[in-house]
Amino acid sequence: MKVLSATQMKQVDALTLQGEGISAIDLMERASKALFTQLNKDLDLGNTSLVIFCGPGNNGGDGLALARLLHDAGHQIFVYLLTRHRYSPENITNQKRLLDKGIIVEKIDPTTVIEIPSDALIVDAFFGSGTSRPLSSDWKKFIGYLNSHSNTRVAIDIPSGLIADAHVDQHSPVIKADYTYTFQSPKLCLLLPENARYIGEVVVVDIGLDQLAMKESGTSYYYTIREDIIDMIPKFNRFAHKGTFGHAFIVGGSFGKIGAIALSCKAALKTGCGMVSSYIPACGYAILQSSFPEAMVLTDEDTNSLSTVPDNFLSYSSIGIGMGMGTDQKAQQALFLLLSKLSEQQNDIPLMVDADALNILAIHPEWLKLLPPLSILTPHPKELERLIGPWKNDFEKLQKALYFSNTYEVITIIKGANTAIVFPDGQIHFNSTGNWGMATAGSGDVLSGMISSLLAQGFSPQDTARAGVFLHGLAADLTIRKIHPKSLIASDLIEHISSAWDTVAPMR
Known part of the structure; x- marks a missing residue:
């Protein structure tokens, strides 16, 4: 199995859209359904409430789409969206879909004080592998607060604060996940010992990206699985x-x-x-x-x-x-x-x-x-x-x-x-x-x-x-x-x- 960079994954996404003739929002819906299935497989959600933190990009869009699926399945959800002047088009679409269902999306910033139920599952959909630089010190208090909870934490793609293909200083704020659900291919940062305390159990979630595009992507990094x-x-x-x-x-x-x-x-x-x-x-x-x-x-x-x-x-x-x-x-x-x-x-x-x-x-x-x-x-x-x-x-x-x-x-x-x-x-x-x-x-x-x-x-x-x-x-x-x-x-x-x-x- 290939380990692709964040840039390469974006290229594979684009080739999947082109090859299948689907839109980015369709692929996001596919990804959110795969996340929903994996969550139910790994965790006994039962009557557990879920607190979902979403960023302005497509990682946040995945979180918003997941929130809708969880709501439709009868779960109590609390959705928080990072305040920004701009959001990705798919993110905006999923904001509207939640609004149409009457689901409240509360805007927050790193200074916001939030009460998290003691039994809630925390979902990190702030940034994922799309970020190219460490989080600023403004995030230390907020992320430190999330990490201090004994609640189970699930990160979508990679824990927010990590960079897919580069080192992050140990003093930088990073979500400490118990589970990391990464899309289609492991990310390099998830395979290195220095990030062990952040990533928890890593699960590669298949979202049906174009296999030919994956095969033709050049890389020096691989992940050996049973089929190999x-x-x-x-x-x-x-x-x-x-x-x-x-x-x-x-x-x-x-x-x-x-x-x-x-x-x-x-x-x-x-x-x-x-x-x-x-x-x-x-x-x-x-x-x-x-x-x-x-x-x-x-x-x-x-x-x-x-x-x-x-x-x-x-x-x-x-x-x-x-x-x-x-x-x-x-x-x-x-x-x-x-x-x-x-x-x-x-x-x-x-x-x-x-x-x-x-x-x-x-x-x-x-x-x-x-x-x-x-x-x-x-x-x-x-x-x-x-x-x-x-x-x-x-x-x-x-x-x-x-x-x-x-x-x-x-x-x-x-x-x-x-x-x-x-x-x-x-x-x-x-x-x-x-x-x-x-x-x-x-x-x-x-x-x-x-x-x-x-x-x-x-x-x-x-x-x-x-x-x-x-x-x-x-x-x-x-x-x-x-x-x-x-x-x-x-x-x-x-x-x-x-x-x-x-x-x-x-x-x-």
């Missing part, structure tokens, strides 16, 4: 054998951190590669053989740390390195040897780099040039900062990560909510699955094993990154159907990888 993953998965072959699905080589571990490798190896096999071999310090041999007998184990000559790499590692289908590895001098030497040998050989073996291997690369940035093209790096935010330097906001973070990926021709996975996958060609793909229960020890090790497995199976690095992150998050979403997110541990993710596969590639 389904298209990547090859048909199953009943004559396949374990060699068909590749042999993943998982490298890492140190004294006290062999569990990271156990998690990665198990996740790799559960994700579908035919075989897994691990390379670990000698101290972990008995642990791994007894805890996960399906994995083959090779050991380093050093007892507690990696110090070298085996001669035959180039024979594997994929390599994953870094989990629990440590950053001592011996581990640094082992990583350098592996990268040096990979850079010397002709046929690139797909590589996944995680955890301490990333921290070692931050210590030795000159080694980044040794990474095979399209290697997949999976940093959490602190590891990313060590690689690319600090950032002022999430928009700058994406640009710095993009420069890094382009410079070293690697795929950078920025782990977190809406995990961002940065391709060296400039594309950035955000993920739609996952939940806060994944913020637990070992979750990243599971992802590393899954990515190593998909690479071994022959998925392209680009498809591997998107599918691995999606399935990882989906496994977590399926887990919390059975247990509370607070109780989720990494092993639970592994146990639900099969269910995640069944969601995107069912056998029945």
Whole structure:
């Protein structure tokens, strides 16, 4: 699914009107009906009253049209319209439609004092994605008042005060929504961690915009959904054998951190590669053989740390390195040897780099040039900062990560909510699955094993990154159907990888 800018969405709106031969007010009516349906789906409106705040543009027009539909359905509504000298034509039309039904629309400004019923649902239709600058300080008191209520707040398109495609200072007034109903395509501002406190649960509401116009709109931003993953998965072959699905080589571990490798190896096999071999310090041999007998184990000559790499590692289908590895001098030497040998050989073996291997690369940035093209790096935010330097906001973070990926021709996975996958060609793909229960020890090790497995199976690095992150998050979403997110541990993710596969590639 494409993530389009505010300007592009306006263009798609216009092409929809032209292609269908309808007017803007007709499209607004379609949008308001979709909003009405979504509200009733997500919330038990019952006898709840609704307080709807509308601006002067088409976002306000959507709110006015929604107010009429709610009134017709028997709900008590209170409609407030921002005082302006000019309103959009569609806004004016919906003002008249409310007036014809005898519905009072009260004019307000940011200094107006309003009493909001304690049980009312607040709907924010002030500005949406049409605004191109932060709200002035005049709005601080009014928006602060709305945000101080315990009432549920729903924002139409984006919470008022945010800008669809740009950073907004943390001191700027912004509505804090519990639900954001955004039209047709996610907006970039809704996918970034810095705006988490404003957006609540984001729902993409389909309002039937022209699909050809959406398809032809150029963008660097995408939002990965289930249908995207389904298209990547090859048909199953009943004559396949374990060699068909590749042999993943998982490298890492140190004294006290062999569990990271156990998690990665198990996740790799559960994700579908035919075989897994691990390379670990000698101290972990008995642990791994007894805890996960399906994995083959090779050991380093050093007892507690990696110090070298085996001669035959180039024979594997994929390599994953870094989990629990440590950053001592011996581990640094082992990583350098592996990268040096990979850079010397002709046929690139797909590589996944995680955890301490990333921290070692931050210590030795000159080694980044040794990474095979399209290697997949999976940093959490602190590891990313060590690689690319600090950032002022999430928009700058994406640009710095993009420069890094382009410079070293690697795929950078920025782990977190809406995990961002940065391709060296400039594309950035955000993920739609996952939940806060994944913020637990070992979750990243599971992802590393899954990515190593998909690479071994022959998925392209680009498809591997998107599918691995999606399935990882989906496994977590399926887990919390059975247990509370607070109780989720990494092993639970592994146990639900099969269910995640069944969601995107069912056998029945």
